[in-house]
Amino acid sequence: MTKNNYFTGMVLIVFLYVLSACQPENRPSPERAKDARPSILFIVADDLGKDVLRAYNPAAAATPHLDFWANHGRKFNNFYVTSPVCSPSRASMLTGYASDMNDVDKILKPSLAGQQPELASNLPTIASTLKTSGYVTALIGKWHLGYRPENHPRQRGFDLFKGFLAGHIDYISHVDSQGEFGLMDGEEAWIPEERKHLTQLLTDEAITFIQQSDRAEPYFLMLSYATPHRPYLLPGEEAIFPGKSERDKDQAERYTAMVQLLDEEIGRLQAVLEARNENTLVVFISDNGAAINAPTKEERFKGKSTLFEGGINVPAFLYWPGKIAATSSSEFFSALDLYPTFSEIAGAQMDSSFVYKNFTLTDSCSGHEALIWSFHGVQAVRKGSWKAIFIPNNDSKITQRHFNFTSFSKHEELAASFDGYYPLLFNLAADPGESNDVALEEKTKLQELREIYQNSK
Numbered sequence: 001m002t003k004n005n006y007f008t009g010m011v012l013i014v015f016l017y018v019l020s021a022c023q024p025e026n027r028p029s030p031e032r033a034k035d036a037r038p039s040i041l042f043i044v045a046d047d048l049g050k051d052v053l054r055a056y057n058p059a060a061a062a063t064p065h066l067d068f069w070a071n072h073g074r075k076f077n078n079f080y081v082t083s084p085v086c087s088p089s090r091a092s093m094l095t096g097y098a099s100d101m102n103d104v105d106k107i108l109k110p111s112l113a114g115q116q117p118e119l120a121s122n123l124p125t126i127a128s129t130l131k132t133s134g135y136v137t138a139l140i141g142k143w144h145l146g147y148r149p150e151n152h153p154r155q156r157g158f159d160l161f162k163g164f165l166a167g168h169i170d171y172i173s174h175v176d177s178q179g180e181f182g183l184m185d186g187e188e189a190w191i192p193e194e195r196k197h198l199t200q201l202l203t204d205e206a207i208t209f210i211q212q213s214d215r216a217e218p219y220f221l222m223l224s225y226a227t228p229h230r231p232y233l234l235p236g237e238e239a240i241f242p243g244k245s246e247r248d249k250d251q252a253e254r255y256t257a258m259v260q261l262l263d264e265e266i267g268r269l270q271a272v273l274e275a276r277n278e279n280t281l282v283v284f285i286s287d288n289g290a291a292i293n294a295p296t297k298e299e300r301f302k303g304k305s306t307l308f309e310g311g312i313n314v315p316a317f318l319y320w321p322g323k324i325a326a327t328s329s330s331e332f333f334s335a336l337d338l339y340p341t342f343s344e345i346a347g348a349q350m351d352s353s354f355v356y357k358n359f360t361l362t363d364s365c366s367g368h369e370a371l372i373w374s375f376h377g378v379q380a381v382r383k384g385s386w387k388a389i390f391i392p393n394n395d396s397k398i399t400q401r402h403f404n405f406t407s408f409s410k411h412e413e414l415a416a417s418f419d420g421y422y423p424l425l426f427n428l429a430a431d432p433g434e435s436n437d438v439a440l441e442e443k444t445k446l447q448e449l450r451e452i453y454q455n456s457k
């Protein structure tokens, strides 16, 4: 077992260790009539940070449509994804297993198609589980969990797929970074009747899908936007792919404009859902934190691809009128809780070996007692207000990213006590931005968090 495998192998075990004893209330039983079950609209944004939504940051530009769902549903203030980048995070969302089990611990690049481990073939996805349970399932938008034919979305539980396999395509030309046209309808090329901005095109498809549903069977629609992932392009602008370089100027402003575009498109969806007035659960999350938007360079580099809060603590909310009251939770929840949540709501039969089946996001229970992460050898633990990050002593890009552009010191004097890792420690109650490393002052607390990690073996 390689060192990386060794550490990612602990992730699942630790989630087991920290699992809270939540008692579900009023769960639907599998015997319910099919048409009584809600349809599920699962929307995933790409690289969307919390700070650009007014619902999380009063100083942000207004995002009225997303804020409506957040403020009229269950808003999570500490919802964590399992990874600070796209593919591993999405693999966990769909399977309920961390990367040690789902096999995806790195970004799946189209340039390495067929050469990297893809989504584990032995695991059901939420789509296949709900499909077996009688749901009509669809993925509209980004996949990013494999390029092999056996890992095509239609082979992993989705009745319908209209979208793209890569991490991102040009919003205007719909060509990926390799110069290949990216849009697919099932296994075929998807040539839209009208060339639109990708965000608008995906919304159009989602609306068509929802309007064509006849309610004889509920649906599970994963609407997987690329927005606001780079390249930052707005409707009416010229394409970048193929052949051109991304614009360097005004990246933060352009990112914010992409968020505004996403919010407008959410507004279109909301109008359709409201008009149909059906029993529909909406779940909205981001796959990881922001890549660029931050007022300072240091904060910017504490986002995507790092285990700082900016990389893994994401916007997340459930909206289910008449079922879930407007509440806000600061307990710890995880993207691993999505699979059991959707399965419970659908009354679907989960795999008998699935370990999180008594824990769902709609229950009025406390969250996880603690959470851990492992990403490219960097490890993190959160318990209560404390968060520790253990950074290996190597020169990898990910490792260095945790020190580059930040003011943190490598605690050489502590490394011997922490298996050679450089520790950082933050008290998030007093320091939510993780600016004040107190590893040297709080060695006992640091050791406690280290033991949570180690005891998970």
Ligand SMILES: [Ca+2]
Binding pocket: 046, 047, 085, 086, 229, 287, 288
């Ligand atoms: Ca992402």
